[in-house]
Amino acid sequence: MQLGICHRSGEKFEITEWEREFLSRISPEFDGTRFSIPLPRLSPKERARLRAQHRNEQYLYRHKSTFSAKPLVSIYPNDTRSPLISRTEWFSDSWDGLQYGREFDFSRPFFEQIFELQAVVPRAATVTLNNENCDYTTGTAYCKNCYMINSSENCQDCLYSKLLQQCSDVVDSAYCYDSELLYHCFNVRNCYNCKWVYDSQHASDCWFCDDLRNCENCFLCTNLVGKSYCFFNEQLEKEEYVKRVKAFTETYSKLNEARKCFEDLRAGRWFKYPEIINCESCTGDFLRNSNNCSLCYDMVDSVNCMHVYVGVRCSDMLDCSNMYLDAQSSYQVLGTIGTNNVHFCLYVMHSANLWYCEQCTGCQDCFGCIGLKGKQYCIFNKQYDKDKYEPMVRRIIEHMQQGNEWGEFFPAWMSPFPYNKSLAQEYFPLGKEDALQLGCKWEDAKAKDYQEAEEVAPERISETKDSICGKLLACSKTGKNYRIQVPELKFHRKIGLPLSQLCPEERYQRLISIRRPRGVWDRECDECGEQLKSVFPPDSDEKVLCERHYQEKVS
Structure with missing residues (x-):
């Protein structure tokens, strides 16, 4: 094991033998020259922060298509440099990314030049694939009739949610798999x-419950x-149970009382030191059906990964985020579906052998390209013959090595998103001055101009x-205006639940407040004192148990 010193934070961090071997294994050879990928200069936390700075999941902006002038809903701010087009226009044959080649x-830095390429190549307004009626979503694929969801695949009729897999009729929820008819559920x-x-599996017809x-x-x-x-963990006869539940669920006010009781109840529950189920040789949290995944979070059906945040069916990865559906062999990548051997990339899908590429689909053997479809042997969006491709890549990497750019992810200053509108603010919150010192942009809050509500959501559905x-409604917590969508009303009627009197943003903040921090700490089992590698810091208030005592308590 080797210690590194983070060039951004100054903190020391470990570089394991596995990481060294992984980087050696994926180091490429071009034109007969092998290029070793250098050891990381940033700590795992700062590498994750940097990736998150290039992702916006929650904020949508209105634009017009550069091609058709039709209205667009986009994840990119109003001052974005890149031409924006609809996803349909992006996939059409009316344009070719090679025209921007x-x-x-070789007299200028690599990142400076790809930053300029970003400014001219049209990009899809949202990052989506093969959806139907999902215009107000991003990071979604194979979804239908969804609204304001992100980072989800194979879902239908879902609203205001994130990180869903194969779900239907899910609202105000996150980290949900193979589920139906959910409201404000988590993991x-x-x-x-x-x-x-929260934190439950194979549960039905349950309210305000945790770890079932x-x-x-x-x-x-x-x-x-x-x-x-069961009511308050007390076994009841069916008739008595139905009577008590009805008293708590008839009105919005009563549901709020139940929610407050739930918060108190959760504070006293037992927690397993991490949420790792059916895994072997794994550390991190919220892992399932995986092997040899170290310091990973929110992963399912994955193997041989380290420092990966959010993944479904992934293998052989280091320092990646939001990797889906059979993605494999990747280093420092954000947002892929079905890729192999892609490194230092953003939002590439069904592609292989890509380096430093962004928003490419169905491509292979490309270097430093943006917005290509079905291409091979391209560099900076210029087509090369196979025998000319590798010598040119070799020369570019040698040039990057001289400027210490080789092996580094896209810098923060290249992100189109203000720090406080990126995913980084959610996981690694900063104030404006600290964000600016990191070279990030910042979007100042607009003056609040909230209008008086035309109506208040009724107590009963x-x-x-x-x-x-x-009607124009006003959030009971923040005063922010919001509207009820037709599918939202339909869902609430379907499950017999009163409409919320909180705006979607406030509901989302309450939801993500449930999530634990991503980290591993040394602490003791609160029952027996066994030393644990836990996702709960030693000074946290939760009652944390080792595996043995957790199974004894929860059975």
Whole structure:
């Protein structure tokens, strides 16, 4: 094991033998010359922060297509440099990314030149693939009839959510898999008709519950397995259970009372030191069905990864984020689907052997390209013959080595997103001055010009009229105006739940506040004192157990 010193934070960090071997294994050879990828100069935290600075999941802007002048919904701010077009226009045959190709200038830095290429190549307004009626989404693929969701695949009729996989009728939820009819749920799998349910699997018809396994009809319960008709962890007869639940769920005010009880209940529940299920040789949190994944978070069905944040069916990766559906062999990559041997890339799909590329689909053997479709042997969007491609790549890497650019991810100053509108602010929050010192942009808050509400969401869904969808509402917490969408009203009627009196942003902030910090600390089991590598800091208030005592308590 070797110690590095982060060039951004100054903190020391470990570089493991696995990382050294991985970097050696993926180091490429071009034109007979092998180019070793240098050891990272940033700590894992700062590498993750840098990737997150290039991702916006929550904020949408209005633009017009550069091609057609039609209105666009985009993840890119109003001052973006790049031409923006719709996803349909991007995939059309009416343009070709090669028309923006250029010679590499060996007198100038690599990143400076690719930054200029970013400014001229049209980019899709959102990062999506093969969706239907999902204009107000990003980071989505193979979804239908979804609104304001992100980072999700194979979903239908979902609203205001993130990180969903194979879900339908899910609203105000995150990290949900193979589930249906959910409201305000977090980290659940194979759940049905659940409201305010967290860290659970195979649960149905449950409300305000945390850490359930194979349960149904439970209300205000935690740490249960194989139970039904439980209320505050007390076993009841069905009739009594139904009576008590009805008293808590008829109105919005009563639901708020239940939510506050739930917060108190969660504070006293038992936590397993990490949430790792059916895994072997894994560390991190929220891992499932994976092997040899070290310091990874929110991963399923993955193998041989380290420092990967959010992945589905991934293998052989280091320092990547939001990798999906059989992506493999990657280093310092953000946002891919079905890729192999791609490195230092942003938002590439179904591609192989790419280096320093962005928004490319169906490509292979490309270097420093943006916005290409189905291309091979391209450099800076210029087509090369196969026998000319490798010598040119060799020369460019040698040039990058001289400027200490080889082996580095896209710098913060290249991100089109202000720091406070990027995913980095969610996981690594900073104030304006600190963000500016890192070379990031910042979007100042606009003056609040909230209008008086035309209507207040009724206490009961049965009292809610269709006309509310045309009304201007005001958040009961922040005063921010918002509107109810037609599919949203339909969903609430379907599950018999009153409409929220909070705006979507406030609901989202409450949801993500559930998430634990990404990190591993030394602490003791609160039952036996066993030393643990835990995702809960030693000074946290949660009651944390080792595997043995957790299984004893939760059974």
